């Protein structure tokens with residue numbers, strides 16, 4: 367705050383301060399709590415020094431299975447604004463918010479996006495069988511495992527996919543929702559939030575065009591990737607890539623033997639070489655799948671969380687660049 371006051375004389379003519387002279391003297395930054403690291407970064411990019419951001423599920427954390435702490439409740443209680451993803455991503459959050467006595471503004475970052483419905487694997491399998499796929503004949507374990515399918519499935523029939531941030535077009539909607547909420551909660555700095563958001567959105571749109579061009583250069587039949595859980599549905603839809611995962615939309619459910627066998631079949635039949643682990647998930651399942659096929663693990667994708675500050679994906683933009691680079695490298699080589 368001190369440097370801003372000192373600078374005020376020098377920048378008195380600048381439109382930002384001229385529009386909102388009192389804002390420059392506001393002593394306290396807006397207290398914002400973000401449910402997970404990707405939202406925390408977006409709030410920081412748009413709020414800059416007008417906000418003090420606390421993130422509940424931090425870098426490399428898994429928000430699907432998070433266990434809140436008493437400190438989280440205290441942070442929420444003290445917050446002016448709470449930013450959440452919605453679409454049932456943070457299943458543990460509503461109870462925490464209710465218990466905290468939160469009295470601020472809650473913004474659901476996915477408001478206005480078109481949710482992607484989860485496609486159930488069972489139906490795919492039945493279709494394949496009806497089409498007379500012959501892959502199963504070649505595989506010694508697949509047939510038995512497929513028979514177990516009826517028993518242990520825990521897929522979320524008809525639920526929406528919460529991983530909407532994995533499309534930059536949706537990232538733009540997140541940024542707009544966050545900017546609107548910050549401006550409403552702190553009208554003195556509304557012009558700053560709007561200017562920061564406009565610059566941020568321009569960078570997301572430029573990156574979106576770059577990523578689209580990079581994947582368009584790869585033949586469509588090569589654009590198939592195996593990851594551990596279904597976190598990349600929006601990414602796949604936006605950039606024309608088929609993502610295949612043994613675990614469903616949440617990391618909470620275990621992959622069934624049938625799901626693993628199905629993916630091993632598919633990797634062999636379609637000669638898929640791009641197999642990735644995720645920063646938030648155990649690598650055991652992916653290692654097992656890779657060991658039973660010719661595929662090698664291509665690297666690590668950032669699905670539901672950023673890296674720490676020294677990692678390759680400390681911001682949403684860097685995360686997207688990293689994931690797109692890793693994927694184009696893996697898909698572009700044979």
Ligand SMILES: [Zn+2]
Pocket residue numbers: 430529595596597615616617669670
């Ligand atoms: Zn996830």
